[in-house]
Amino acid sequence: MFQASFDFHLGDGNLALFWTDRWNGPxxxxxxxxxxCKLIRPRTRKRRIVAEAVHDKxxxxxxxxxxxxxxxxxxxELWQAVDRIQLRIGTEDVVSWRRDSSNVFF
Structure with missing residues (x-):
């Protein structure tokens, strides 16, 4: 199965999914x-954005x-990572696509 490889650079947290996206590093x-994560409903994992997740924890x-x-x-461990989040209101999240040494995105 193909899986796109991209990273999020957090802005306001309205694009990155909290549970499944790499908004906090690799x-x-x-x-x-x-x-x-097994204790999170699949629907919640697919819909909870970072901005919602960090609001009032x-x-x-x-x-x-x-x-x-x-x-x-x-x-x-996750609590510590979330505690360090600094959302930037008014700044959109940025998605960075990865590519290999031959400039092919993966």
Whole structure:
């Protein structure tokens, strides 16, 4: 299966999906915290944008079900990442597509 490779540079957080996009570096929250991500409804993972998620820590309310020790550790790691977010109101998110050494986008 082909998967496009792109990164987000956060602006106001209205384009990047919180759970599945790489808005916080090379890995998305679902890659960093896979056990925690299993506790997020698929519909929420596909729709929750960063701006909504960080507002009043709404992302925490996305978590449903029993937390394992591993999921709790992942939660704490994600909490720290989210705590460092600085949204720039009035500035759109920027998508950067990756390309290989032969200038082919992947």
């Amino acid at each position: 890995l998305s929250p679902c890659v960093i915290a896979p056990d925690l 709404q992302w925490i309310q996305d978590i449903i079900g029993q937390l394992t020790v591993t999921a709790i550790l992942q939660y704490l």
